[in-house]
Amino acid sequence: MRLPLLLSIAAWVCAGHVAIAAPAAPETVEIPRSGGVLRAQLYKPEGDGPFPAVIALHGCAGLGSQSVAVRPRYADWAEQLLKTGHAVLLPDSYGSRDVGPQCHAKTRRATARRERLADISAARHWLAEQPWIHRQRIGLVGWDTGATALLWAVRPQLALAKGEPEFRSAVAFYPDCRTSARLGWSARVPTLVLIGGNDDITSPSACRTMVDGAQGRSALARLVVYPGAYHDFDLNGVKPHLTSAADPEVPEQGHLGFDPAARSDAEKRLAHWLGR
Template identity: 65%
Template sequence: MRLLSAMLSLTLLAVACTAGAAPLPAPRQVDIPATGLTLHAQLYKPDGDGPFPTVIALHSCGGLSGQSEPVLLRYRDWAEQLLKTGHAVLLPDSYGSRELDPQCGVKERRVLARRERVADINASRQWLQQQPWVARDRISLMGWASGASALLWAVRPQLSPRGAGPDFRSAIAFYPDCRISSGLGWSARVPTLLLIGADDDVSSPSACRQMVDGARGRSALARIVVYPGAAHDFDRANLPLRAIAGVDAALPERGHIGTDADARKDSRQRATEWLAR
């Protein structure tokens, strides 16, 4: 009888804990007018009327969605984190909107970070500026890998967005490829945080450090954090470190990827603090 009572108590406790954990709401697809196409995006928004600070989140070369899910787990994970801090999250689908599959291993890419993806970023900003639930002066950018590379182009002073409304509030770039930007005298017009692993052999931590160091004195606040021992995709949950075989079109062609628990935890805290500035 005591054993049965104990089991019942544990069951009730588990049910209570499950009931108390609010699941991530399903995203809502929105259609954004853009040059030459309709840009499809997935939107996570807190309950209520706002206005909410909002993050435009930019997917990597693997794309935004999976075969049966509109938003991959890695981005749902971040959306949940951002919703907890009161942010809405808009995830434009640069590939799906153009009926393209993942672009990691594509040699002749039709969607370039410095061109189409910057256009998608600016179209997303213009759309958000028209939404009554958006805090128009608190629209920020966050991107991963190729999405982070697009972010670096989008925040350059030469590419200040047209149209009414305040500029982006801030930007956070996870492990972009800085090799082109570092040779072009990169600088930012909005506060920009770059997070990358020291052992990232997909991107180039040394090029990113050179790029940020070279911008000092002629840029808005730009900071870089290099995590010792961390590889590409360090912020993804439950991803064992492994070498890339080069056969998955949704993954980079070379290098290593994997979770780094310490870097993941620290990056989430830093991102929260950066967006709260």
């Protein structure tokens, strides 16, 4: 190939005429909430829609950090969901209240049953008002403390405001099921719980008790336990290890780490469950 032609191709690429895969950049949105504003990061597919949507709930470390608005775990999953045509809204429950990581907090300043639940409601209301959203296809996904909040959000006792659309389905990654199991949890929408069999930060056995107890008086509820997997099994690049009490962005005691087989299976199950 002649040099002038090579230079022309290089110039054409540099000018942006060749599509090069790059992570999608989220948009910051502000959502009215009681007592202030709920900031959130929005990943939106190209086009006019209407798109199915997912409200994605961060864990105890928070949505972002000092260097990024969205931690790699959530950006990674947002990319996966974008590929299936979903818009993804990630409420920043901690940053919106000027709260740092809550993994070691003795008294949580954004609890699953109150503040996080209120944020879910505000996020759903905001999404339902957007003309590019399919109002009847809004799903809910959560990790860790966000997944625990999800368990409260799908309970039948939580009454929806008049005209509010119901969630289509929900997926909870390694929630703390212990309180819900004691209170006789059930769900009004199909709910999938994914947890590692060796998760010693939350409790697989409590999740089993919770889901088994809901049978016959609940919408579809399923539990998948991944043998040998730990907490954060979907967090790519993190080798299984014992957490350190010196790190405020991880739970104080227990094991966490990536499990490629569990992550791969979770991707398939998430896409199927949200596509119901």
